[in-house]
Amino acid sequence: KRILLLIFAVLMAASILPKPVQAQENKLVMAGYSAVLKSTDIQADFRVVKLQTFLAKYDSLLTSYAQVFIDVADEYQIDWKLLPAITGVESTFGKQIPYNSYNAYGWNNGNYYFKSWEDSIAKVSQALREKYYNRGLDTPYKIGPVYAPPSKTWAGKVNDFMQKIEQVDTEAFTLTL
Numbered sequence: 001k002r003i004l005l006l007i008f009a010v011l012m013a014a015s016i017l018p019k020p021v022q023a024q025e026n027k028l029v030m031a032g033y034s035a036v037l038k039s040t041d042i043q044a045d046f047r048v049v050k051l052q053t054f055l056a057k058y059d060s061l062l063t064s065y066a067q068v069f070i071d072v073a074d075e076y077q078i079d080w081k082l083l084p085a086i087t088g089v090e091s092t093f094g095k096q097i098p099y100n101s102y103n104a105y106g107w108n109n110g111n112y113y114f115k116s117w118e119d120s121i122a123k124v125s126q127a128l129r130e131k132y133y134n135r136g137l138d139t140p141y142k143i144g145p146v147y148a149p150p151s152k153t154w155a156g157k158v159n160d161f162m163q164k165i166e167q168v169d170t171e172a173f174t175l176t177l
Contacts, residue, residue: 047080050168055084060093062104065117072121076129082140083125085161086147089154106148 051066062069062084073080083105084093090106091097094117097104102114105124114120128143137143140162144155 046170049170050165051080051084053168053170054165055093058088058093058095060087060095062087062094062117065121068118068121072125076125076133078125078128078133079138079162081162081165082128082158083121084165085140085158086124088161089148089157 047070048066051069052063055063055066066084069084070080073083086106087093087104090110091104094104098110098113100113101110102117102120103110103112104120107114107120107124114123132138132143132146137146140155140158144151144158148154
């Protein structure tokens with residue numbers, strides 16, 4: 001009788017107690033919450049934090065557009081650090097541009113006027129994909145001779161800014177779950 005009573009008690013407890021949640025690969029699943037947070041979502045957040053932190057260090061007008069840079073880079077499948085790095089070389093991160101041009105990229109030797117920051121980020125990213133990446137020009141050193149001739153230093157400067165963006169420490173922003 002004791003054994004049957006013990007088995008019955010264990011079965012009852014098992015049906016009342018919350019079920020353990022198993023995490024799937026690349027996902028964090030939390031019991032009692034309806035949302036599933038993928039590790040790629042966490043990575044995207046850290047890219048935004050890195051870029052915002054980096055641009056803020058230079059007092060850039062583009063700081064609040066970090067998410068736009070990343071979303072558009074993902075859309076066109078280009079390196080998310082490339083366009084912000086180009087702004088560093090071409091316009092000190094958007095600080096030295098023709099009035100209301102939104103042209104932080106030296107586009108058309110700085111003479112092209114975009115409608116907004118979002119417009120400029122989208123159009124230049126699309127052009128980088130179509131005119132450069134699609135032709136195999138997918139690093140600053142490959143892009144430089146076409147984007148910024150005859151400069152011998154442009155590619156190295158863009159590459160340096162890309163590395164500095166990547167090296168921004170996000171440890172202070174790590175979430176404890």
